Amino acid sequence: MARFELTPEQDELQRAARGFAVRRLPVAHLRGLRDAREPLRLSREIWREMAQLGWAGIAIDEAHGGAGLGLVELGVVMEELGRTLAPTPLLATSVIGAAALAAGDEALRQAYLPAIAAGERLLALAFEEGRRFAPYTCRTTARRAPSGEGWIVDGDKTFVLDGVAADALIVVAREWGEPDDRDGLVLLVVDGSAAGVEVQPLGMVDSRGTARVRLAGVAVPDGNVLGAPGGGAELLDRLLARATAALTAEMLGAADAVFHTTIEYLKQRHQFGVAIGSFQALKHRAAHMYCELELTRSVVRAALVAVETGAADADILVSAAKARASDVFVLVSGEAVQMHGGIGVTDDLDVGFYYKRARVTDLMFGSAAYHRDRFARLQGY
Amino acid sequence: MIIRQAGMPAIEAFRLDMREWLEASCPASMRKPFLPGEEVWGGRRRTFPSDDARVWFERCVERGYTVPAWPREYGGAGMTRQESRVLDEEMRALGCRSPLVSFGIWMLAPVLFEFASDDQKTEHLPPIGRGEIRWCQGYSEPGSGSDLASLSTRAVRHGDHYVVDGAKVWTSHADQSDWMFCLVRTDSDGPKHDGISFLLIDMTTPGITTRPIPLISGSSPFCETRFDGVRVPAGNLVGREGGGWQIAKKLLEHERSIISVMRDRAPEEAETLPAMLRRTGDPSLRDRVIQAELDFVCNRLTLERSAEAAKAGRSPGAASSMFKLYGTELNKRRKELRVELAGYQGIGWDGPGFEPAELQITREWLRSRANSIEGGTTEIQLNIIAKRVLGLPD
Numbered sequence: 001m002a003r004f005e006l007t008p009e010q011d012e013l014q015r016a017a018r019g020f021a022v023r024r025l026p027v028a029h030l031r032g033l034r035d036a037r038e039p040l041r042l043s044r045e046i047w048r049e050m051a052q053l054g055w056a057g058i059a060i061d062e063a064h065g066g067a068g069l070g071l072v073e074l075g076v077v078m079e080e081l082g083r084t085l086a087p088t089p090l091l092a093t094s095v096i097g098a099a100a101l102a103a104g105d106e107a108l109r110q111a112y113l114p115a116i117a118a119g120e121r122l123l124a125l126a127f128e129e130g131r132r133f134a135p136y137t138c139r140t141t142a143r144r145a146p147s148g149e150g151w152i153v154d155g156d157k158t159f160v161l162d163g164v165a166a167d168a169l170i171v172v173a174r175e176w177g178e179p180d181d182r183d184g185l186v187l188l189v190v191d192g193s194a195a196g197v198e199v200q201p202l203g204m205v206d207s208r209g210t211a212r213v214r215l216a217g218v219a220v221p222d223g224n225v226l227g228a229p230g231g232g233a234e235l236l237d238r239l240l241a242r243a244t245a246a247l248t249a250e251m252l253g254a255a256d257a258v259f260h261t262t263i264e265y266l267k268q269r270h271q272f273g274v275a276i277g278s279f280q281a282l283k284h285r286a287a288h289m290y291c292e293l294e295l296t297r298s299v300v301r302a303a304l305v306a307v308e309t310g311a312a313d314a315d316i317l318v319s320a321a322k323a324r325a326s327d328v329f330v331l332v333s334g335e336a337v338q339m340h341g342g343i344g345v346t347d348d349l350d351v352g353f354y355y356k357r358a359r360v361t362d363l364m365f366g367s368a369a370y371h372r373d374r375f376a377r378l379q380g381y
Numbered sequence: 382m383i384i385r386q387a388g389m390p391a392i393e394a395f396r397l398d399m400r401e402w403l404e405a406s407c408p409a410s411m412r413k414p415f416l417p418g419e420e421v422w423g424g425r426r427r428t429f430p431s432d433d434a435r436v437w438f439e440r441c442v443e444r445g446y447t448v449p450a451w452p453r454e455y456g457g458a459g460m461t462r463q464e465s466r467v468l469d470e471e472m473r474a475l476g477c478r479s480p481l482v483s484f485g486i487w488m489l490a491p492v493l494f495e496f497a498s499d500d501q502k503t504e505h506l507p508p509i510g511r512g513e514i515r516w517c518q519g520y521s522e523p524g525s526g527s528d529l530a531s532l533s534t535r536a537v538r539h540g541d542h543y544v545v546d547g548a549k550v551w552t553s554h555a556d557q558s559d560w561m562f563c564l565v566r567t568d569s570d571g572p573k574h575d576g577i578s579f580l581l582i583d584m585t586t587p588g589i590t591t592r593p594i595p596l597i598s599g600s601s602p603f604c605e606t607r608f609d610g611v612r613v614p615a616g617n618l619v620g621r622e623g624g625g626w627q628i629a630k631k632l633l634e635h636e637r638s639i640i641s642v643m644r645d646r647a648p649e650e651a652e653t654l655p656a657m658l659r660r661t662g663d664p665s666l667r668d669r670v671i672q673a674e675l676d677f678v679c680n681r682l683t684l685e686r687s688a689e690a691a692k693a694g695r696s697p698g699a700a701s702s703m704f705k706l707y708g709t710e711l712n713k714r715r716k717e718l719r720v721e722l723a724g725y726q727g728i729g730w731d732g733p734g735f736e737p738a739e740l741q742i743t744r745e746w747l748r749s750r751a752n753s754i755e756g757g758t759t760e761i762q763l764n765i766i767a768k769r770v771l772g773l774p775d
Contacts, residue, residue, distance in 0.1 A: 003685065003686075003689065004685065004686040004689050004690070005689050005690065005693055263771050263772075263773070266773060267772070267773065267774060274774075275773075275774045277773040277774055278773065278774045278775060280764075282773075283763065283764065283767035283768075283771075283773050284760070284763040284764075284767065286767055286771055286773060287762075287763040287764075287766035287767045287770075287771065288763065290703070290766055290770060290771060291703045291706060291707050291766070294683055294700075294703060295676070295679040295680060295682075295683050295707070296679070297683075297686075298679060298682035298683040298685070298686045299678065299679045299682055301686070302682050317678075320675050320678055320679065323675060324675065324679060372668065372671045372672065372675065373671070375671060375674075375675055376655070376667065376670075376671045376674070379655065379674075380655070380659075381655040381658055381659055381667075381670075
């Protein structure tokens with residue numbers, strides 16, 4: 001089976017997503033949301049258009065209103081959206097949220113999945129509590145309600161992607177154990193309008209919608225618990241593997257786009273009477289970046305396929321892909337700023353948005369350093 | 382016993398035939414990776430490291446399996462591309478060694494098929510496929526390294542012969558080779574690229590002398606080859622006079638792909654980098670080991686992706702420079718790390734006090750320095766990518 005070649009259907013999907021991103025979600029869209037201080041930092045109207053194209057429910061099964069495709073197709077769309085830094089709910093809602101809800105009981109699936117596929121309901125995963133990626137570090141508690149029915153959730157979550165826009169939160173909470181234990185975690189669906197949920201927007205450097213969430217005595221019904229009993233960490237691992245692989249596709253698309261913008265600039269910008277792209281000092285750096293991007297393209301695709309097919313080395317490839325995508329996006333966007341010279345550090349130019357996004361995506365779901373370490377630990381060294 | 386099912390697709394039946402033949406024909410000792418010096422290079426003076434190597438070589442030659450996709454008239458097995466890929470997959474699955482390692486097959490033959498006359502193909506291709514004639518490459522000169530097109534070895538036409546004078550360097554294994562494919566200058570006027578021709582030279586011709594050049598690693602796979610009034614039949618010109626540069630460039634693309642693939646399939650090292658790290662336990666080197674391992678995975682995946690694209694009909698073209706560049710730079714890093722991990726035991730040169738495997742670490746580290754120079758330096762590859770892939774101006 002081909003591992004890297006796109007199928008004709010995926011190829012068509014890629015072209016459609018690329019066209020849509022250019023037309024409806026250029027970098028100017030993100031800039032506009034920022035300048036207008038739009039609190040959601042995304043457009044629900046554009047999301048509904050994407051839902052009509054089948055992308056919101058791309059990986060939801062057909063019985064629940066989705067297209068029945070998988071993570072590889074999500075990756076194709078993520079990469080194209082990455083090119084224009086399009087702020088859409090695809091990652092939080094379709095990659096993570098839909099997969100989380102698929103682990104719920106049938107009533108929960110019926111309540112959420114068709115609405116997600118229709119673009120009517122947005123989700124966000126609330127798991128982080130500290131300064132950096134630490135999936136099992138959880139002080140948020142889930143206790144049985146005194147009535148014996150349902151749960152009471154208390155705690156503080158931070159860096160919640162799409163936290164302001166989300167209609168419901170997937171909250172990671174601790175049923176038992178110590179704050180860093182992998183065991184004892186439980187994932188619950190918490191309605192965003194439930195009493196005791198307080199969402200505070202965080203102004204991040206990449207202008208995306210991110211929030212801090214305070215949960216104070218929030219009542220959650222029994223039916224809103226996801227996954228097998230005691231299997232919270234397992235489900236969380238699965239969601240994070242998908243999310244990380246999909247994010248690397250977005251990072252690849254963004255890095256590739258800002259790289260090509262820079263190459264065009266090197267051809268067009270003249271100094272000392274010649275195009276600056278004729279200088280070997282810049283040519284060699286450009287060629288070096290090209291190689292790094294090509295290697296990243298291979299490992300990103302391999303990671304998406306490995307997660308989708310449940311390959312034995314999926315976790316290793318996800319870490320390899322994230323380490324590489326982080327490094328290459330930081331490298332390429334930093335070089336883009338430098339090679340554009342004085343205008344490279346102005347807000348007028350879109351290049352700065354890529355540079356800022358690179359730093360944020362590096363930290364999301366574990367930095368390059370985190371994943372290099374994990375890549376080795378998974379292989380016993 | 383391999384079971385064939387009725388109605389099985391022809392290619393799957395073919396696969397079973399190949400598997401059956403390989404299991405019966407490939408000696409057990411030939412199903413392990415090469416150790417250094419165990420390759421079979423062929424040629425008039427061919428040697429074999431073992432009887433098994435000879436048997437395996439002869440069995441493959443007999444069926445044309447050294448060059449399975451070549452037409453039968455040129456000594457191949459006449460397989461389709463798909464069949465030849467199946468044979469390759471089955472050989473890999475069993476871990477079979479390449480029966481013949483050959484510059485003739487990898488570099489010269491593809492350009493002979495494209496540019497040579499029928500007579501030349503008939504004369505030269507069958508002995509290449511059968512491993513009877515070993516070829517070396519005459520490209521670089523003392524005065525022409527990266528600026529290859531400035532080469533000045535002259536070939537002057539006298540009647541039905543060319544008379545060749547000059548010198549070639551980095552002619553790998555010239556002292557072991559029977560013939561050389563050589564770039565010569567047939568015209569000194571006009572643009573330098575247009576005065577180059579591609580000539581096939583029998584190394585036994587009077588006036589040729591070769592001298593091995595010892596490298597910093599102590600080995601000397603490279604030679605200097607001198608030509609003093611060497612008479613070469615005009616019929617040994619491939620393509621037209623002055624058309625050699627086009628052939629040379631094509632051949633270099635093959636060479637670059639090969640150097641990167643060879644790195645990928647290089648003889649298996651005794652101990653992996655993570656194993657060395659665990660044994661020596663130097664935490665300060667851990668991050669660099671991880672990075673080298675991670676890049677190795679990404680490079681292997683990229684070669685796989687490129688092979689898939691080639692099967693789908695998209696050849697890498699100038700992007701093959703990337704494989705040459707990345708494969709060799711990565712290999713240098715990895716060899717250097719082995720030295721650092723081995724500490725004092727990784728910088729021994731010879732004599733007692735060092736295990737053979739430790740001395741090999743030293744030698745391979747030093748040998749790897751040539752990888753990013755031979756076949757076009759890293760800097761030349763960067764130039765090629767910048768110009769031909771990215772379209773940056775001169």
